[in-house]
Amino acid sequence: MSYKQIKWMILFIPTITVALWEYVRHQFLLPYISMNLGNWLTPVLVYLVSITLLTQLFRILERIQKELEQERSAKVALEAREQLARELHDGIAQSLFLLSVKAEKLESDFSSEQHQQNVLSIRKTIHEVNRYVRQAITNLRLEREESQMVKSNHSSLLQQIKFMARDLRTPMEIQWDLKDQQLDDKEMVELIACIREALTNMDKHASATAGSIRATGMSHRWKVVIKDNGTGFTGDPFEKVNKFGLRIMKERCEEMGWVMNMYRQEAYTIIEIRKGAYA
Numbered sequence: 001m002s003y004k005q006i007k008w009m010i011l012f013i014p015t016i017t018v019a020l021w022e023y024v025r026h027q028f029l030l031p032y033i034s035m036n037l038g039n040w041l042t043p044v045l046v047y048l049v050s051i052t053l054l055t056q057l058f059r060i061l062e063r064i065q066k067e068l069e070q071e072r073s074a075k076v077a078l079e080a081r082e083q084l085a086r087e088l089h090d091g092i093a094q095s096l097f098l099l100s101v102k103a104e105k106l107e108s109d110f111s112s113e114q115h116q117q118n119v120l121s122i123r124k125t126i127h128e129v130n131r132y133v134r135q136a137i138t139n140l141r142l143e144r145e146e147s148q149m150v151k152s153n154h155s156s157l158l159q160q161i162k163f164m165a166r167d168l169r170t171p172m173e174i175q176w177d178l179k180d181q182q183l184d185d186k187e188m189v190e191l192i193a194c195i196r197e198a199l200t201n202m203d204k205h206a207s208a209t210a211g212s213i214r215a216t217g218m219s220h221r222w223k224v225v226i227k228d229n230g231t232g233f234t235g236d237p238f239e240k241v242n243k244f245g246l247r248i249m250k251e252r253c254e255e256m257g258w259v260m261n262m263y264r265q266e267a268y269t270i271i272e273i274r275k276g277a278y279a
Contacts, residue, residue: 006061010054017049018042095129124247156180160192161213168203170228173212182219190256191224191273197249198226198271206230206269221276232269237262 025038033041102122158176165172183191195213202208208230215224237246246262253260259274 001060003061003064006057006064010057010061013049013053013057014046017046021045095125099125099129157183157188157192161195164196164199165213168199168211170203170206170208170211170230172199173210175212175214178215178217178222178224182217182222187256187275190252194249194252194260194273195224195226197245201245202226202228202230202269206232208269217275222274224273226271227268229268232264233262 021042025033029038099122102118102125105118157178157180158174161174161176165174180188202211206228208228211226211228211230213224213226215222217223238250250260253273257275259272261270261272261274263270263272
């Protein structure tokens with residue numbers, strides 16, 4: 001019996017029961033049952049039918065609903081596994097292959113300058129692999145966490161940022177006025193990755209005691225500002241040898257057509273990501 005058939009039976013059985021009872025009562029039972037007694041027997045009859053028949057139908061309906069929920073959960077789990085497999089293949093597997101090629105080249109090249117460049121290239125690739133692993137694990141944690149959260153009016157972007165900020169040692173003030181609908185899927189993925197990298201760097205290296213994240217704008221132009229009162233930096237941070245995370249983040253922004261700036265203002269370090277001509 002299908003789900004739809006059960007619903008229609010639950011709706012029509014009480015109606016048909018009352019109709020048949022009233023027909024039989026008026027056609028055959030009026031000499032034996034008074035009008036008042038018949039009126040009292042009608043709800044009793046409907047109650048008995050509901051207890052005996054409808055209860056069984058409700059149990060079948062609940063069982064079908066439970067099976068549908070289990071199938072839906074299995075489908076979600078399968079999609080999560082497929083997504084993780086794609087991330088592992090596209091990020092880690094390819095990066096490790098590239099790392100092996102560069103390692104073989106390093107063994108055959110003993111030029112001091114070229115040797116140093118190859119070492120830095122390998123270190124950058126290792127950093128990328130580490131970032132892919134960390135991002136994949138964080139995404140799985142977010143999916144598990146969000147599945148347990150009560151639905152609210154907050155955007156999924158804001159939820160993910162709050163989740164990331166919760167794991168930081170630095171207290172963060174969040175003001176997020178950019179709606180999910182104003183970004184496409186790729187923009188959301190890349191923006192979250194950039195924010196995660198910025199927060200990770202701040203938490204590990206800045207020794208900040210306070211920070212903030214602010215986002216404003218619309219679909220065609222917006223600005224995200226990440227600010228902290230940490231130790232800061234000197235010179236151009238993107239030219240430093242070991243700052244692979246910052247360079248990768250800047251490359252992400254350039255690929256998306258965004259502008260990324262990192263600068264000091266008074267006692268604060270500011271990372272600014274902009275799309276379009278946003279003042």
